Amino acid sequence: MGHYGWRFLGVVLLLGAVAGCATHQYSEAPAVAVSGECRQQFLRWQDQVAVDGRFDAQDWSPPGFPYLRVDRFLASFELAELSPVQRRDWLRRAHGKALTAWRYEMQGGPVAASQWLAGLQECASQAISTLMSEPDLWPGLADVAEVPDSYSTTARVLGVYPLVAPVVRWRATVTMTDLAEQFAQYDAQAPWRTYLPVTFPEGDRSWPASYKRDSLGVPVLKDETLRGLFQRHAPGWRIETRDRNDVPGVPGRDESGDLHFRPEPVVYTHLNYVYQDGVILPQLVYVLWFAARPAEDGLDIYAGALDGFVWRVTVGEDGQPLVYDTIHPCGCYHQWLLVDGGLVLKEGVDFEAARLWLLGSVSSDDKAPLLSLSASEHQLVNVAAGGVATEGAVRSYRLEPLDGLRGRSLQGGRLYGGDGLIDGTERPERFLLWPTGVPSAGGMRQWGHHAVLFVGRRHFDDPYLLERYFRSLR
Template structure:
């Protein structure tokens, strides 16, 4: 540890106390070492409870953060397992991936601080970039050991809840849910449409995805500019067709009245949020475009409806081949529940370990889906429960004229980590420090806590979607598709 950083640590409590009281910290923070500046900001973020949980800290490397893709990238740097970097040309891209995760998270953290930090984000960024540039491949053994993302299952709850026994109750409950809800995928569109009214939430058509013009890094990960990503997102955007029985079925924009207040959804301004992700499938990194919409609530249908609660969300993801052709779509709710897969006819379902026991596996309620549907799908979504009922082709849609059209705004999902407070007092995150949306807990936890999923039914941030109550699976696992599918 450098001497300047050691001296700084001695005075850190006083600096934080000064910030908490709204006074300027003693001394010029910008003259501190980069280590000290990062430590100060991290401590200030922790003190004020504004940590962004979208990625995990990398211990010993304060300027990097990791997600589940980072863990696999680290392994791919050392394919022969000798503890050395096999492909030096990938080293910088590995560092850049984690630097980008830290940059995005830190930007929102610093913006959401309720007190002045005394250091600008640009200053912190310059420090972080300088420190990242100093990392060399011979540091791989130490760095790779620190790149770790914990899973979202609590083993102590499974032990206390006698999981090997209680899992059977969850299994039979899920089997019953499938029997009740998968039949809609076989229904005729006209029959479903007759039970309206239906609202179509959509964005402008974009026929040219610009896919072939987007740069890739040494791993094969897409590196689009902001404009290129938005063009790509528009080209594959689904129509969210929602049966609308009440205000709770209208898509909107999450807003925060004030810091620490309960968020609400403004249904006068429907948004479709997007992000770019990647999965490692069939020996290559494949891009994924993720879309999500938010509802004000899942209303109760009875006095004892344990699934009801504040907010609801639906997430749709499409995975693309090398040429931009859709390979597969899959979907969850904002809680991570109801994970369903919609593979194209270019894929083949393979036998997975979960197929032979009670663990949740890859459910395909519509079988194999035409690629034209996956390119621009209409997602038929039920009222109240917001369950997905059916997929159809937007380009061959004969029902659109009977729907109530709602133009939606396309917004990067990072917006949710930095919402403008309605009282004008700055910004705050939609999510708490643990990656949950406050106030969205469901009573189903009373029954499902032995499954080890924290706050089952609660809405959560990307990177925290455990998608199986029986078994262990995450929506953002990079090898998820390899687990269940192979190219034909």
């Protein structure tokens, strides 16, 4: 290749890397339904957040509506078809997400940030009242309340995606098939260490015989009910422990930008919602963090700082599990476990063509399952329904909200970047997979940014994911 050929290749690679790192931060679009005084307050807040690098990227800030945030679930509603009561409930949820994001963005900001926050709340209240009283403004919100996907079309174009996709599809099939074959057949080479959830009285874990839904159909659960639900379905973790990289803990970052990890028996939780048979159901997400995925050899493209495991439980209206699925915090290795009597694949669904990697099924049980993870790679190698550990050391772990990692960490820095990625967790595989459009493939990321396919487009928090492929037996 000549001099100009190498230069062109370098430009293409650079453009691909840049295209894969676009951020979804505050828009410069003029704020809608906001007075001049309030517009200045929003601009001041946004400018300060941008300068300090404190933007919280978990939820999408619709252009022109800085007082609202939406996730893929809220964006799934046809806003133009909502009744006035439904609009009120939708706005309440969208503003609640914005308020939560502001509180995390406030951490580490100027001393006056708390006073600014009070002003933003007042301005938001006025703007929401205006949106409710002036229907002509509503179509503008409906046009922008769509969460951008986590793929870069530019990178796919520059990377000649149609030519790369068959190779990536073949490699992914080999990898996921190998993982499925090792499931329930794994031969551990290091001792097992088991972590069980701290138990509470059974009454705290009960599921209400009936519960309310708001006008949107979203379950309205009391805090104590929600805590009990997470406690009830909290799995046991049986981890092959070779070294410190197999010990769960708390990730963080110091003020100079360096990553830190504190070993500690803690599992993080997050509530999500999904549609199934036209009904909105809660999904319980459990996230376990590790210090790293260590290199197996000098050419290990999957190795890097921080690693983890994400276990998700979709529960039915009776509080019982319908299906389990799991990823790593990079969005990689999306796998499914069916629950007997829960969900099954719809007729006509080709799970291989749909890239649905099924590990099998487990029996329904009153007790949460015991998950076995391999050392170093932290892959799911077994699931025992209602099982308890019979070998190795046993420790208790506690549950903490995943949102607790969104602001300043104990070391003073912010774990997540304004692009929803965790800087410093990059994997070498990103140089091979950037043509797929997945930003920093293999790197750890914040909730809401988990692309789970390299060929095609799919997100872990897609609210229609179940309805597309599964039907209920209950």
